[in-house]
Amino acid sequence: xxxxxxxxxxxxxxxxxxxxxxxxxxxxxxxxxxxxxxxxxxxxxxxxxxxxxxxxxxxxxxxxxxxxxxxxxxxxxxxxxxxxxxxxxxxxxxxxxxxxxxxxxxxxxxxxxxxxxxxxxxxxxxxxxxxxxxxxxxxxxxxxxxxxxxxxxxxxxxxxxxxxxxxxxxxxxxxxxxxxxxxxxxxxxxxxxxxxxxxxxxxxxxxxxxxxxxxxxxxxxxxxxxxxxxxxxxxxxxxxxxxxxxxxxxxxxxxxxxxxxxxxxxxxxxxxxxx
Amino acid sequence: xxxxxxxxxxxxxxxxxxxxxxxxxxxxxxxxxxxxxxxxxxxxxxxxxxxxxxxxxxxxxxxxxxxxxxxxxxxxxxxxxxxxxxxxxxxxxxxxxxxxxxxxxxxxxxxxxxxxxxxxxxxxxxxxxxxxxxxxxxxxxxxxxxxxxxxxxxxxxxxxxxxxxxxxxxxxxxxxxxxxxxxxxxxxxxxxxxxxxxxxxxxxxxxxxxxxxxxxxxxxxxxxxxxxxxxxxxxxxxxxxxxxxxxxxxxxxxxxxxxxxxxxxxxxxxxxxxx
Numbered sequence: 001x002x003x004x005x006x007x008x009x010x011x012x013x014x015x016x017x018x019x020x021x022x023x024x025x026x027x028x029x030x031x032x033x034x035x036x037x038x039x040x041x042x043x044x045x046x047x048x049x050x051x052x053x054x055x056x057x058x059x060x061x062x063x064x065x066x067x068x069x070x071x072x073x074x075x076x077x078x079x080x081x082x083x084x085x086x087x088x089x090x091x092x093x094x095x096x097x098x099x100x101x102x103x104x105x106x107x108x109x110x111x112x113x114x115x116x117x118x119x120x121x122x123x124x125x126x127x128x129x130x131x132x133x134x135x136x137x138x139x140x141x142x143x144x145x146x147x148x149x150x151x152x153x154x155x156x157x158x159x160x161x162x163x164x165x166x167x168x169x170x171x172x173x174x175x176x177x178x179x180x181x182x183x184x185x186x187x188x189x190x191x192x193x194x195x196x197x198x199x200x201x202x203x204x205x206x207x208x209x210x211x212x213x214x215x216x217x218x219x220x221x222x223x224x225x226x227x228x229x230x231x232x233x234x235x236x237x238x239x240x241x242x243x244x245x246x247x248x249x250x251x252x253x254x255x256x257x258x259x260x261x262x263x264x265x266x267x268x269x270x271x272x273x274x275x
Numbered sequence: 276x277x278x279x280x281x282x283x284x285x286x287x288x289x290x291x292x293x294x295x296x297x298x299x300x301x302x303x304x305x306x307x308x309x310x311x312x313x314x315x316x317x318x319x320x321x322x323x324x325x326x327x328x329x330x331x332x333x334x335x336x337x338x339x340x341x342x343x344x345x346x347x348x349x350x351x352x353x354x355x356x357x358x359x360x361x362x363x364x365x366x367x368x369x370x371x372x373x374x375x376x377x378x379x380x381x382x383x384x385x386x387x388x389x390x391x392x393x394x395x396x397x398x399x400x401x402x403x404x405x406x407x408x409x410x411x412x413x414x415x416x417x418x419x420x421x422x423x424x425x426x427x428x429x430x431x432x433x434x435x436x437x438x439x440x441x442x443x444x445x446x447x448x449x450x451x452x453x454x455x456x457x458x459x460x461x462x463x464x465x466x467x468x469x470x471x472x473x474x475x476x477x478x479x480x481x482x483x484x485x486x487x488x489x490x491x492x493x494x495x496x497x498x499x500x501x502x503x504x505x506x507x508x509x510x511x512x513x514x515x516x517x518x519x520x521x522x523x524x525x526x527x528x529x530x531x532x533x534x535x536x537x538x539x540x541x542x543x544x545x546x547x548x549x550x
Contacts, residue, residue, distance in 0.1 A: 114539050121531045130545060150470060151538060152427030157546035178501050184469045187500060191466030194459045195425060225462060226453050256396045263426060264389050265549050270405060271432035274540050274549065 002242035003138045005165065006036035007218040009231045009239055011207030014048030017060060021046060021071055024085070031238050032079035037138050041085030042205035043146050043169040044097065050209040054095070054123045061090035064100060064110050073102040080104055082136045084143055086169035094125040099145050099169050101134050109134040113145040115154070131158040139164035139245045142198070146170040149202070150188050152195070153273075159196035160260065164248040166193070166200040172215040174234075183215050194225025197251050197259050199243050206236045223247040277517035278413045280440065281311035282493040284506045284514055286482030289323030292335060296321060296346055299360070306513050307354035312413050316360030317480035318421050318444040319372065325484040329370070329398045336365035339375060339385050348377040355379055357411045359418055361444035369400040374418050374444050376409050384409040388420040390429070406433040414439035414520045417473070421445040424477070425463050427470070434471035435535065439523040441468070441475040447490040449509075458490050469500025472526050472534050474518050481511045498522040
């Protein structure tokens with residue numbers, strides 16, 4: 001049995017919350033029409049990303065029961081979807097780079113990003129959350145945001161909590177890479193999936209903002225870390241794969257080996273990994 | 276300043292120690308003629324890999340001051356090389372899947388594999404070593420063997436100990452993969468290099484043994500995890516790159532981010548990573 005997962009790689013515009021919400025809505029409706037069961041949206045899908053300063057970010061932040069999350073919950077209910085999407089979270093004195101999981105019952109959980117990328121450090125607060133792992137109608141979903149995925153400790157932690165599918169809203173800035181090479185971000189996602197036998201669905205974005213461009217590299221991997229579906233780099237569009245999430249429960253992959261069971265935690269404790 | 280690193284992707288034959296030694300010698304001489312400074316050999320380069328049983332393995336195992344290591348030390352001295360290579364280590368009652376580092380001064384260190392692959396569990400003893408990290412004339416080398424590299428904890432641990440280059444003798448069995456995809460083993464190496472800003476030199480092998488074939492996927496990455504040189508899959512030959520090992524000391528990669536400094540060990544300690 002497979003689960004249809006769609007990443008809505010959409011163009012966003014910083015500051016244009018109504019426009020971004022409309023873009024999300026159209027992409028989610030298309031995903032639902034195409035049979036999606038789980039939909040992943042980009043990081044900061046309501047607000048855009050390249051904030052001039054904290055004041056601008058603050059003006060765009062919403063609470064977890066605010067209008068953006070409410071709209072996504074409405075879409076989830078209307079089409080019986082589980083939706084994972086990023087938004088800037090107004091938490092009183094703090095503002096977090098957050099991702100919410102909603103389904104027909106409402107909000108299932110919110111994760112606040114714990115590894116901040118570059119100038120995010122100037123505008124966002126750093127969270128002390130652990131990876132979100134939440135049970136849904138389609139299995140147990142892990143959730144983290146963008147740069148978080150580049151820490152193998154974090155991906156491992158979600159997998160150890162039993163995540164069947166890791167959903168990662170991202171805004172991957174476009175950086176130079178050698179001709180013909182996949183972006184290192186994609187490579188790291190593939191590795192994280194395979195080394196944990198946990199499929200990963202990454203939703204990236206398009207739409208240049210204040211001279212920052214994006215990879216537009218949404219990808220959905222299988223439990224071995226091989227891509228099942230990939231965006232055409234830099235182009236908007238939905239990316240869909242039918243993922244066998246039951247594979248995630250099988251960590252053993254030959255007679256003797258098991259991606260989690262083979263870890264030598266007895267030895268890892270003697271290293272400086274957690275110092 | 277760069278360091279010339281060569282992986283000798285050679286054909287091996289199980290049980291043919293004299294033949295394998297001659298093959299190694301010829302490849303190392305060629306590497307030296309081409310200006311190599313660091314040479315990496317495959318896993319179990321003296322013995323081959325597909326042992327019928329422990330008795331066969333025992334008949335091929337050598338001590339760390341045995342003739343194979345002595346020959347490699349002689350080559351290191353003759354050509355002023357640092358050589359990293361794998362051999363089955365006779366350690367009295369135990370037999371380990373080991374890798375030695377030799378230079379003109381002799382043996383600099385030996386590492387015994389701590390994550391055993393598949394049927395290795397039937398014939399080898401499991402070591403409690405930590406990753407070997409050893410200072411050489413060409414910087415600090417980290418050493419681990421084959422399946423070890425697929426544990427991000429292990430790669431991270433070597434990087435945290437200051438390895439400038441991770442040298443990994445491997446025998447990568449050829450498994451199915453989707454058309455056009457790099458082997459997952461290569462992807463994991465790329466990710467491990469980039470996430471630690473530590474170049475990795477993997478030396479694989481060729482030569483079918485008892486119906487087991489090999490990827491022949493030797494690869495040398497830069498500190499970003501992009502391949503600088505790759506073998507033609509399945510074909511014997513030396514793979515060489517001039518690696519800037521000073522890059523490994525620079526873990527910061529933009530104004531705010533640092534591959535090691537950004538780790539949230541405060542949070543990792545709250546997960547089940549080391550349970």
